[in-house]
Amino acid sequence: MHKPFRACLVLADGSTFQGEAFGATTTGAGEVVFHTGMTGYQEILSDPSYAGQVVCMTCPEIGNVGVNKEDAESKGLFLRGLVVRDHTDAPSSWRSQGTLSEYLYRHGVPGISGVDTRRLVRRIRTIGATNGLILHGDVDLDAAGEEARMLPHLVGQNLVDAVTCTTPYAWHQGSTWPAVARPKPMYRVVAYDFGIKHSILRMLVDAGFEVVVVPAATPAAEALALDPHGIFLSNGPGDPAAIPYVQAIVGELAERKPIFGICLGHQILGLALGARVKKLRFGHHGANHPAREAETGRILITSENHGFALDEESLRSLPELEVTHVNLNDNCIEGIRHRSRPLFSVQFHPEASPGPHDASNLFARFRAMIKTDASAATPG
Amino acid sequence: MPKRNDLKKVLIIGSGPIVIGQACEFDYSGTQACKAIREEGIEVVLVNSNPATIMTDPEFASRTYIEPLTIGTFERILERERPDAVLPTVGGQTALNLAIAASNSGLLSRLGVELIGAKLDAILMAEDRSLFREAMAEIGLRVPRSHLVRDSTSRRDALAEIGLPAIIRPSFTLGGSGGSIATTEEEYLEKVDWGLQQSPTTEVLVEESVIGWKEFELEVLRDSADNVVIVCSIENLDPMGIHTGDSITVAPAQTLTDKEYQRLRDASLKIIRKIGVDTGGSNIQFAINPRNGDIVVIEMNPRVSRSSALASKATGFPIAKIAAKLALGYRLDEIPNDITKKTPACFEPTLDYVVTKIPRFAFEKFPAADSRLGVQMKSVGEVMAIGRTFCESLQKAIRSLEIDLCGLEESDLRGKDLELEIRECRPTRLWAVAQALRCGWSLERVFQASAIDPWFLGQLKRLIDAESTITQKLDLHRAKRLGFSDRRIGQLTGTTEASVRRQRIQAGIVPVFRRIDTCAAEFEADTPYLYSTYEEECEARPTEARKVMILGGGPNRIGQGIEFDYCCVHGVAGLRLDGFETIMVNCNPETVSTDYDTADRLYFEPLTLEDVLAIVDRERPEGVIVQFGGQTPLRLAVALEEAGVNILGTSPDAIDRAEDRERFSLLLEKLHLNQPDNAVARSVEEARRQADALGYPVLLRPSYVLGGRAMQIVHEPQQLEAYIREAVQVGDAHPVLIDRFLAEAIEVDVDAICDGRTAIIGGVMEHIEEAGIHSGDSACSLPAYSLPQHVIEEIKRATRRLALELGVRGLMNVQFAVTGEKIYVLEVNPRASRTVPFVSKAVGRPLAQIAARVMAGKSLSEIGVTTDLEPSHVSVKEAVFPFVKFPGVDTLLGPEMKSTGEVMGIDSGFPRAYAKAQRAAGMDLPLSGDVLMSFRDADKPAILESARLLTKAGFSVVATRGTAAFLTENGIAVKVVNKHFEGGSSTLDLLRAGAVDLVLTSTKIGDARAVRDSAHMRRAALEMGIPYYTTAAAARVCARAIQSLQEKPLEPVALQDVHRRQLASNTASLEV
């Protein structure tokens, strides 16, 4: 297609990574994170949680299976750039409908290929989360490093407003290859969209939910007016502390309805219940993270994507909150539950996509919780 | 659940001799299991008949039984050792089968022994095709449809149900052999009939074909708390229809979307739970329809496998070790990840590189075999290469193969021939595909012909395109990043490897080394497990320690197998004793040497000059050892030395003196040693003249081979001419070497160690089969069983003189041939030989370890090795052959090596040790019954003894006409049977009817007609599982062995006991 065009990634510490441009040739600026999953680059690209970030895939061959409509996790791409070791524009898959380059190009996302991604990962591992810039052509590296240093820090940035929906909508579609038949009866759930992934919606449908998606700023009263059996808090990008209005809404809803939160939704629930969040050194982004389920001792291999996490310290003074899951690599909190109210949330992604399905039963657990709650509310 | 406390003693079953489909990967897994269990303070008892393994070294278990893996022997060992549990999941199919037999016979329950790793029910459900099918149906997974055919009438029903093409699998054949694919009705009927005939139960399974679907394997681990992880996914570049063992495979899977991959993962979890492998590993194979994503399950192996060895090397996650820990009761989250040290083993490794495996074949040894690849495995070894991209790893894998290719070399095929080459899938298909792309075929057309996924084809296209760019305008950096070797770049640009190298180094383009760390650099890696690539950051971090590098043996092949890896591993152990840091370089994923636990530092790299020099440049070792890895590293010795590398041990010049024919003759002359008369010919006429002068028969060795046959025994001038015209190319550049053939000579192998001043004999082995049968294919006995003492002393003396004259530092192997009193030197190999592990175990002295220390500077007396050891017992080695895997191939032995593996039998006397070795090799000698004899004239006198012995032992003798006449003349009662071409009831009918219990025969080697006429007998015996011997020498010792078995049954002995007795007797004799 195009002749190779030089591009480079410059980190805030001044380190530079040369490669070739693919996708859009716009400048990309954001926090550079690496993802260690070996499948599912399209799901990652289209996950709104990556808004404001430049993503480096550690798996070297990317683009092999092209892209398709079904694997998109949202209506667009919200990340700021993609960094890979190697990519192809000759994909092969019976499901493929286009190439990775076209996809990035169409959505205005710059890609850089041929990069020594392992050096990049080792750099990030050493200096911690950092900002970076993808630039093209002949670049003044010193100026670029300075520019990267001036980029706003992710902490405190409200990225949710840019990715949430503007009006409520209903969602009906289930998974392509559902694991079990859809149970009856249906319960209604209102899903707060902080950057929600389609696979979450599909799995809610699979679990027997009627789903209404609402914008992040939907007041509690409006959500309750939809007469839901439960509330779902979605994943999303950035710092949960940057959207305090949501905490207030969730605080209100938590008094009234069963709640299930994932990722950013988990952090928001935690904040609403009095916990604090902290920024991780370079976060967890991958599909191979072991999380121990406290109740059973079982290990789930989970898909994780977070740069922030609930602070263990802050949970000490909240006896009502129980830690249900921890990450075995660094003991980071991966799930909480309220001891007396029907509220629970997980930091990892039970909908996976990409990643293992070990935690997919959490949607059924949400349903079971709602069922108990509903029968308690309306006996008989 | 931490470790179980009730397990105090665990018995591990090994996989026996190396055969196609079961190679040294099980030494790797078994060795890991031994270590993993021992370090828990649990006593390990080991049973394995293969002496060339590391696991059977006496240090790896408290009791080591190098004994036949038969139920009878196993019973005696269990009765004697009374272990708490048996671990059957690290010894391949052999170990599983033995465990099944021991469970079914009630042996395990009688002795209260538990199976750990996988329970009987789980093993049966996975192994029994109908139980497996039912189990899969219950969890909603599909397997290919199938239909059992028992006679030729139900063939039609099966055909109607299954359709064509169909997979045809005869049931219960020896070694599971005989599986094939039928594409036309004719072929179908023929193959089913053939299969019915082959199957001892006259059953054939006709199975729906999914040829051309994508093939994947997942490596799964499960612990007692039901935690499950997938360690690795492997994608086959060659699609369904080509055995995964014969396929080029790639890790991780490259052409699956996440949704598709997770479906395989979900299915794997369901399968391992359903089958019930509750504490260990499994390998699950899937096929995916490339058109719609449909999945079928092909099989599940409830044990570690060849693929799990590959997956362990590919990821840095030691599957066998962890599986062994799980079998002891540990949970995955209780075991640390060895490489990161800080994170637990309960996770799924992620790869930031691409791994490619390419199998290595040995069809040149079996010219009559069908070299088309199919559902039955035919390869004898494999290489693995690691690169940051597929292109790089593929090209590294190609040059690791050592088939004299350094990339995707051009082929002469065009058009229809090319298409056929691609469709028929032989070992060379990859190059045919590349050629098609070079000729401008579209990816679609190549896909249609090969069913190779277009992604792989696209990558190959990229390499072909890059080649033309290289030819036009070379960008060295780009080329190196795509994995092109200096040599290939030299070919493409019309220059030499050396000049490309110079240019490259001048331009500062050198590889860096990266670490395999299971986690894509997310966590810091402690373990120096490295591969090269052309990138920006080197993670080698060499130390300042005194260090020695050992070059491994590369892919297993016939003639260079596990024995050499054994020596490399021992080299490490020896150097460690003297405080050296050790660096291993090898590219064979099956081996113990490529365990990151073996040497201090592991470079998983091709063994070419370019790749080895790059490591040397980075590590700067004190010296490099080339003696242990067989011919592979030896071939590099001179070039390495020229590049300034310090070669430890015997000097490359001394090596050359032993290998160069003229210099070798001068050497022998100087020492007044005999050599068979020999000559060199550069034309057919000259060859005739020389052969006439030497006297027939002669042994021919071409230096350039066309048809694959290398060495040949020739009896007359016409045969000589025909052979030279058809099989070899002769000319000034390609001389033919001619030796007078020593008929009826006894061959002797000697292994020795020398430090330049003293030479110590490791062992003198007398072969059973006469010279003319390759030393690697003969059985042998240590000590010698028939040679007079003064001949043995003379042989030892000659060996010492050769070692000292050559200035050997390290190991040396000499082959002699003895006719009467005359001793000839056939060959001197100044390096580790195939027999080193056998000798080391027989005499209880780790020769390779000692040799490594000598090479690094110690003298033999400093090490305490001052005398030859005289064994107090008899050890017999027997070779094991791959003939069952090659239908129609003659089993006759000759001067070309054909065996893939070996077994050992240890006992108090020669006949019993021989009987034991035979039993271990699958030749279970009968104690009574009918023996079929058919011998060439020259051998007739020699077999009289065995005929008499067997008659006395109660056998009835059946013989072909000539042999019968001779035996009758000599007063032995014989029944005559026709040869099959003579018509009437023939030898073949007797064999097929199972009316024969033992076959003893011989044929004039090199007499094509006689060989052809007798081939059916050998083949039928093989296929019917009847013990058979094809030389008079073997017939004689076989009769003696039977006689000794009639006296009393064999008893197993532990190696540790043997060595203890040995030590006692040697010290006693020293004191005298």
Ligand SMILES: Nc1ncnc2c1ncn2[C@@H]1O[C@H](COP(=O)(O)OP(=O)(O)O)[C@@H](O)[C@H]1O
């Ligand atoms: N139904 C089938 N259609 C096409 N190819 C098959 C089929 N079943 C097996 N194969 C091929 O044969 C190979 C060997 O079959 P498998 O059942 O795995 O036996 P093994 O025990 O020798 O591994 C597979 O790797 C696959 O390529």
Ligand SMILES: Nc1ncnc2c1ncn2[C@@H]1O[C@H](COP(=O)(O)OP(=O)(O)O)[C@@H](O)[C@H]1O
């Ligand atoms: N002159 C000879 N007479 C009889 N047999 C021979 C002679 N030379 C070699 N052989 C036989 O051929 C075999 C292979 O020959 P060798 O020189 O050892 O080759 P390789 O390098 O394959 O080991 C020997 O093991 C021996 O049995």
Ligand SMILES: [Mg+2]
């Ligand atoms: Mg298989």
Ligand SMILES: [Mg+2]
């Ligand atoms: Mg030899």
